[in-house]
Amino acid sequence: MADNLIKIDRVSKTYERGEMQIPVLSELSLDIARGEFLALMGPSGSGKTTLLNLIGGLDKPTSGAITVGSERIDQLSQSALAKWRSRNVGFVFQFYNLLPVLTAQKNVELPLLLTSLSGSERRKRALAALAIVGLSDRAGHRPNELSGGQEQRVAIARAIVSDPTLLVCDEPTGDLDRATADEILDLLRLLNSEHGKTIVMVTHDPKAADHANHSLHLDKGKLVSEDAAA
């Protein structure tokens, strides 16, 4: 039996818009093994980003249980959830979400501000993370001085700098050309295979999904199929 990092048990998520109830996920169950590289696919509105947000602890389910490691994250308060995210999850967003006034190194250091590390230790770790993504020579550059691919590499360095177990990536190549997208996906694959990161990635792009170990397809809030890839 595989060592599951994430266990999703009959999770439903319904949004309320005024009087209206909008169900997005219904009674979804899923186990994700430690060391997995999983792609979540599906049409717009299928609930894949909602599922990713629940896995990353950005949102809480309306019902059901989500266990990551040994933690029932659906039962955590908002502040406990924030603390949990800072220790266990790295986020990679489609539009990188770097802070424009900070250099690459300072952007990467941000999650470490939530730890008790000294300034010099934070700097050291940020530079190490930038080295992993191949951007040591861009540490002093601001986001507007970097290409899209470089910005996403900085974002990935920020995601791994505090050495989380889990990386959640929301359309990480959605804003990049094919060649750059492939480089980013190769980097994610390296982080999965060499550094043991469990990665859950939402994508529309079947070619991106090919870099993952498995793909899950969602439609109307339910799992509809599973592919083994790569």
Next chain:
Amino acid sequence: MNALNQIFAITLMNLRSLPARFGSSMVIVVGIAGVVAVLIALLSMAKGFEATLKGVGDPSRVVVLRGGSTDEMSSGISNQQARLIENKPGVMRSESGSLAAGETYVIADIPKRGNDSPANMPLRGVEAKSFEVRDEVTIVSGRALEFGRYELIAGVKAANQFQGLDVGNHIPLRGVDWEVVGLFSTGGTIHESEAWVDNSLLVANLNRGGGYTSMVVKLESPLDFDQFEQALENDPQLESNPIRETTYYSEQSVQMTSLIETFGYGVGVVMAIGAIFAALNTMYSAVSTRGVEIATLRALGFGPAPVVISVMVEALVLAFIGGAIGAGLAYLFFNGYTASTMGGTFSQVSFDFAVTPELIVRGITWSLLLGLVGGLIPSVSAARTPVTVALRGM
């Protein structure tokens, strides 16, 4: 430590991004600077007016009016009453006798400098002893009055305010031609808005048949006031109203000071409401343009409190800058600016706007309150927006 680190990091980041948001930040700064400048200017007017009247300060001096009178214009003291008053116990004596002077206070029409509109200048008939009783009077230009001659000395503020009050000039007042022989200072008090002439000549010219409008008396000590007051009350030939000089002038200032203060705060509040909306608008737009940044920080694990505090700090910093600029402008343009208004006796009182450190502190406190209100709502709203919603805000 962790929370402080977060607050420090986010605040620093916000402040460093201010140059990129220069235009919208200036809306807060300029709005609040305007409010504070106007508020301080108006309050400095009240402060200056109050200082001018309250500054007439010797608690051992007493203004004696006719019983029932509350100001010199409506008062009258006969020569006989004056002799009785100056001999009451408690009155200080010098080689020249009792330090009590009878004075006559009237108003004279005289055009103001800069425009020809006539205004009411206070004209005071004084005696030689007036200068002993009011020992703060110093001649700053020309010379002192020679009694028995149609001479006039003018307070420095009156000379600035009214046409013709220049040493060497002759000026027609109340039907007589007076020669301006000197200018005097009293250290900034209301008397500097007056012109002084020989009381006996003034009274003769007014056809009043002698007497005064008031007496000003110097007591041995401020503690002798009760004794002096009692003696006046016990004298059946007198019906008088003795008032300490400090009380007399500060009471005259109360009405005008409170009018100016009420007006000042009224205008200040109206402008402040406008500035709050400017601050709210700016902080909302500052927060909304960085909504994704804030959401990203919260996704990474930063708590809502550092987000609220950092936005508040930014609003307070901008408000402080606005407040300091406003206070600086008010100081530059209004401190020492001389204006005049009607005093309690319908005569012109000249006074200097006084931008005191207390007013500057009050103005900057006002600006910080505006920043607090303007920053609180957007920051709380930014912290309460769900992270997943805010992340989609791009």
